[in-house]
Amino acid sequence: MSDPxxxxxxxxxxxxxxxxxxxxxxxxxxxxxGTRAVHAGKPGADPWTPSLPGPVxxxxxxxxxxxxxxxxxxxxxxxxxxxxxxxxxxxEGGAHAVTFASGMGAVSAVLLGLVRSGQxxxxxxxxxxxxxxxxxxxxxxxxxxxxAPTAGDAQARELDxxxxxxxxxxxxxxxLDVCDIRRLADAAHxxxxxxAVDNTLAGPLGQSPLALGADLVVASGTKxxxxxxxxxxxxxATDDAELAERVRLWRTxxxxxxxxxxxxxAHRSIATLQVRFDRQCASAQAIAERLRDDPRVLQVRYPGLxxxxxxxxxxxxxxxxxxxxxxxxADRETAxxxxxxxxxxxxxxxxxxVYSTAERRAxxxxxAVPAGFVRLSVGIEDPADLLRDIEQxxxxxxxx
Ligand SMILES: *Cc1c(COP(=O)(O)O)cnc(C)c1O
Numbered sequence: 001m002s003d004p005x006x007x008x009x010x011x012x013x014x015x016x017x018x019x020x021x022x023x024x025x026x027x028x029x030x031x032x033x034g035t036r037a038v039h040a041g042k043p044g045a046d047p048w049t050p051s052l053p054g055p056v057x058x059x060x061x062x063x064x065x066x067x068x069x070x071x072x073x074x075x076x077x078x079x080x081x082x083x084x085x086x087x088x089x090x091x092e093g094g095a096h097a098v099t100f101a102s103g104m105g106a107v108s109a110v111l112l113g114l115v116r117s118g119q120x121x122x123x124x125x126x127x128x129x130x131x132x133x134x135x136x137x138x139x140x141x142x143x144x145x146x147x148a149p150t151a152g153d154a155q156a157r158e159l160d161x162x163x164x165x166x167x168x169x170x171x172x173x174x175x176l177d178v179c180d181i182r183r184l185a186d187a188a189h190x191x192x193x194x195x196a197v198d199n200t201l202a203g204p205l206g207q208s209p210l211a212l213g214a215d216l217v218v219a220s221g222t223k224x225x226x227x228x229x230x231x232x233x234x235x236x237a238t239d240d241a242e243l244a245e246r247v248r249l250w251r252t253x254x255x256x257x258x259x260x261x262x263x264x265x266a267h268r269s270i271a272t273l274q275v276r277f278d279r280q281c282a283s284a285q286a287i288a289e290r291l292r293d294d295p296r297v298l299q300v301r302y303p304g305l306x307x308x309x310x311x312x313x314x315x316x317x318x319x320x321x322x323x324x325x326x327x328x329x330a331d332r333e334t335a336x337x338x339x340x341x342x343x344x345x346x347x348x349x350x351x352x353x354v355y356s357t358a359e360r361r362a363x364x365x366x367x368a369v370p371a372g373f374v375r376l377s378v379g380i381e382d383p384a385d386l387l388r389d390i391e392q393x394x395x396x397x398x399x400x
Contacts, residue, residue: 021070021079022053024086033205034274041087041267052271055080055264076252080260084267085235088225091204091270092217092237096244098251099235099263103200103220105256106234107131110196110218111167113250114243117142119164124150126177127169128198129366151177151309156187163191168214169198171310173351174361174375176201176301176326178310181317185213194243203352205277206320210239216247223352224323226266227276233258233266276354276380280323283386284378288325290387296398298328298372324351325376326361332371334397335360339374341396344381344389351377356386 022043027036042051056079061071071077081099088097100106111134115121121138123131125147135145144162148154150172159166166188170179185195196216197209203224209217219225221233236247251257258266281304288302303314304321314321329335339347339358348357349364356379362371378386 022049022083024083027090036090037205037273038271040090040270041083041085043083052083052264052267053079055260057260075255075257078257078260078263080263080267081258084258084263084270087267087270088204088221088235089237091273092199092210093204093208094210094217094237095239096241097235097237098244098247099221099233099258099266100251101234101256101258101262102232103218103222103234104130105251106218106220106236107198108134108254109236109247109250109256110216111138111165112141114194114246115143115164120144120146120160120162122146122148122155122158122163122166122193124148124155124167124169124172126150126172126175126368127167128173128200129364131167131169131198132366149177150175150179155179156184159187159191159193161191163188163193165194165196167196167198168209169201170207171201171303171314171322171324173201173324174326174367174369174373176303176308176310176324178303178313178318180313181207181209181212181214185215189213201324201351202318202320202322203273203277205274206281206322207318210237212317215240216243221266223350224277224280225273225352226262226269227273227353228265228269229348229350229353229355231262231265231269233262277320277323279380280352280378281320283380283383284323284325285321286383287376287378287386287390290390291325291327294394296329296394298330298370300328301326323378325378327374327376328370329372329374329397332360332362335372335374338393338397341393342389343392344385345376345379345393351375353377353379355379356381 024041025044027039059074085097146158148158188195195214197214199217200220217237238244285304291297291300302325303310345356358376361369361373361375
């Protein structure tokens with residue numbers, strides 16, 4: 001006979017009732033970043049259920065009678081998204097999150113979905129270049145786009161009553177400039193504009209834009225969040241239920257939905273976000289300090305360097321300084337020799353993953369960076385091996 005003190009699933013629901021979709025359980029308040037990352041969006045510990053239920057592959061759900069949720073059709077809802085979105089909301093400190101097929105899916109949902117013809121948008125002139133490439137699209141829809149650099153006060157000076165949305169990206173990719181989120185958010189709110197922060201570079205454990213006054217956080221989960229270089233994903237997080245609903249409606253309408261497998265892989269990866277990210281940030285700091293002291297390197301940018309122009313503001317609003325170090329070598333040829341000589345770090349775009357990667361950013365065009373500008377994404381390999389790899393590649397690149 002079974003132990004009557006042990007509830008079984010059959011005890012808890014009537015015969016023939018369907019297995020309920022797992023519901024995310026809240027992480028206890030006051031938990032640290034590691035605990036939050038491990039438990040974020042996980043269902044309660046019901047007997048004989050897994051810690052993270054597998055991906056649900058469903059184009060449609062059995063749906064008798066009136067078509068009411070929670071799960072109706074696969075473009076609208078998916079239980080794997082529900083758990084992942086609870087995890088992201090937990091980490092970003094917001095009430096709602098909406099996930100997308102990619103970071104650009106999320107960026108477009110806010111820039112194209114929340115702004116109307118006749119309104120103005122302020123965009124950073126140095127933000128992620130695919131975001132800037134939406135400028136022409138916005139203008140073709142009758143939206144005025146004003147560009148201003150991230151550093152300094154220029155974005156605040158573009159704010160007036162016409163502005164519906166201020167877009168912030170801090171630290172900016174790839175130049176790693178930083179702006180004051182709270183001050184800009186206050187200034188934007190005074191003219192009635194919404195504030196969206198692209199939080200891809202710092203990530204949810206690096207800074208919390210919603211707590212600093214932003215209305216929306218937008219990010220590419222492709223980078224640190226999923227973190228293994230194998231998944232594209234994006235998200236929008238917000239405290240505002242109505243904004244979340246508008247963003248979700250945009251996703252449903254354009255169909256920029258994450259695949260269940262991608263959503264599940266991202267959620268699985270979030271469990272290790274804090275250990276990965278702490279290791280990455282510590283190694284990035286050590287590498288930035290080493291490069292700073294090397295005469296073969298013309299300039300180093302890392303918000304964690306005390307002498308970096310962004311450091312004061314970064315230290316005031318960031319909890320971790322991120323996995324990206326940008327630095328400039330003498331010219332294109334030196335940078336290409338450096339990248340070619342690396343043995344552990346591989347030449348690739350993107351950042352935030354477990355594998356260390358680097359690229360000469362000017363090869364894409366579109367960023368106002370010198371030809372020898374290298375964006376290095378620090379992974380989780382042994383820091384001593386990364387330092388040695390960089391040292392030998394610098395020597396190879398500059399010998400003779
Ligand atoms: C990569 C990136 C994006 C776009 O994300 P995808 O997942 O590649 O679509 C947006 N913003 C920033 C800052 C990024 O680095």
